[in-house]
Amino acid sequence: xxxxxxxxxxxxxxxxxxxxxxxxxxxxxxxxxxxxxxxxxxxxxxxxxxxxxxxxxxxxxxxxxxxxxxxxxxxxxxxxxxxxxxxxxxxxxxxxxxxxxxxxxxxxxxxxxxxxxxxxxxxxxxxxxxxxxxxxxxxxxxxxxxxxxxxxxxxxxxxxxxxxxxxxxxxxxxxxxxxxxxxxxxxxxxxxxxxxxxxxxxxxxxxxxxxxxxxxxxxxxxxxxxxxxxxxxxxxxxxxxxxxxxxxxxxxxxxxxxxxxxxxxxxxxxxxxxxxxxxxxxxxxxxxxxxxxxxxxx
Numbered sequence: 001x002x003x004x005x006x007x008x009x010x011x012x013x014x015x016x017x018x019x020x021x022x023x024x025x026x027x028x029x030x031x032x033x034x035x036x037x038x039x040x041x042x043x044x045x046x047x048x049x050x051x052x053x054x055x056x057x058x059x060x061x062x063x064x065x066x067x068x069x070x071x072x073x074x075x076x077x078x079x080x081x082x083x084x085x086x087x088x089x090x091x092x093x094x095x096x097x098x099x100x101x102x103x104x105x106x107x108x109x110x111x112x113x114x115x116x117x118x119x120x121x122x123x124x125x126x127x128x129x130x131x132x133x134x135x136x137x138x139x140x141x142x143x144x145x146x147x148x149x150x151x152x153x154x155x156x157x158x159x160x161x162x163x164x165x166x167x168x169x170x171x172x173x174x175x176x177x178x179x180x181x182x183x184x185x186x187x188x189x190x191x192x193x194x195x196x197x198x199x200x201x202x203x204x205x206x207x208x209x210x211x212x213x214x215x216x217x218x219x220x221x222x223x224x225x226x227x228x229x230x231x232x233x234x235x236x237x238x239x240x241x242x243x244x245x246x247x248x249x250x251x252x253x254x255x256x257x258x259x260x261x262x263x264x265x266x267x268x269x270x271x272x273x274x275x276x277x278x279x280x281x282x283x284x285x286x287x288x289x290x291x292x293x294x295x296x297x298x
Contacts, residue, residue: 009058012075019083019102026099027092040088047081054078066124069117076110146220148198149205157219157227161273164231168268175268176238178216178228178245179280180208183260183288185224200258204249211248212241227280235267262287 054074061067083103092099144156168175182188182204189197201220208218208226217229230238242265249261264287270276 012054012078015075015079016082019079020086022102023083023086023090023092023099026096027090030089030091034091036088040085043081043085043088047078047085050074050078050081066117066120069113069120071117073110073112073114073117076106076113080104080107080110149201149220151205151209151226152217152219154219154221157217157221157229158273160217161229161268161276164229165268165271165273165276169271173232174234176230176233176235177266177268177276177280178212178230178238178242179221179262179264179266179284180204180226180228180245180249181262181264181284181288182224183262185259188259204261207248208245211245230265235265238265238267241265 054071057067057070057074061070080103083099087099087103144152146153164175167173182200185197188200204226205218205220208228212218212228212230215231216233217231219227219229221227230241233241242263246263249263262284264280264283266279266283268276268279270279
């Protein structure tokens with residue numbers, strides 16, 4: 001960073017040296033008894049603070065328009081405070097007003113320029129914060145997405161289901177679940193290979209996403225199980241959707257080697273996600289015993 005602003009440091013030093021030479025040429029030194037040490041302490045501290053601002057800008061800011069405004073505004077403040085401090089050691093003739101003007105005018109101008117630069121810096125930070133928030137949101141969401149099916153996983157489903165259950169209790173809105181379970185999926189992978197299993201999961205996830213509504217949330221709950229959250233959907237409507245999905249799954253099966261798939265629908269009447277998932281497990285077990293398969297291999 002210092003390498004980018006070498007010319008700025010050099011120009012700052014030259015400006016202060018020129019101010020010192022001009023002050024020495026225009027006036028004469030005061031006696032030590034005339035020094036007001038309290039003023040010297042206050043004005044010296046102010047100058048050091050302004051120099052610190054200038055150093056921070058040079059050392060931490062990249063080159064650019066906002067940096068230029070911040071730099072030149074701070075430099076004018078430093079120049080003004082430097083001449084103000086010299087005034088404590090050098091006496092100027094009353095006929096020479098130049099030093100008084102150079103001491104007074106740069107400070108307000110520098111404050112205006114510095115303020116304009118700070119506004120630009122604030123805009124930069126807001127833009128950076130928006131980018132960081134977007135990246136953070138992207139990472140948070142993508143940590144919850146199954147890389148194979150590109151569907152949300154169980155953790156996201158639990159969080160959304162808990163919210164919907166609370167809405168269901170407070171606003172008395174209907175809520176249902178749709179469960180799709182692949183039977184003997186481990187055996188299918190052993191017999192046909194992991195590649196065939198992954199291909200079937202991808203096809204199944206695409207089918208579920210295309211057949212359900214935009215308001216429905218489809219998640220891969222486990223390795224061989226998908227759950228769709230159906231907000232504002234009563235159980236009779238969910239049962240119709242389950243039957244339609246079974247018919248679509250029959251069309252997905254392009255050979256008799258496809259695994260059997262069980263589809264069940266149930267209304268959520270429980271007060272917690274744990275109870276709702278337990279009810280879904282029970283409904284799935286009942287459907288499997290009844291042989292409610294969308295496709296049975298020969």
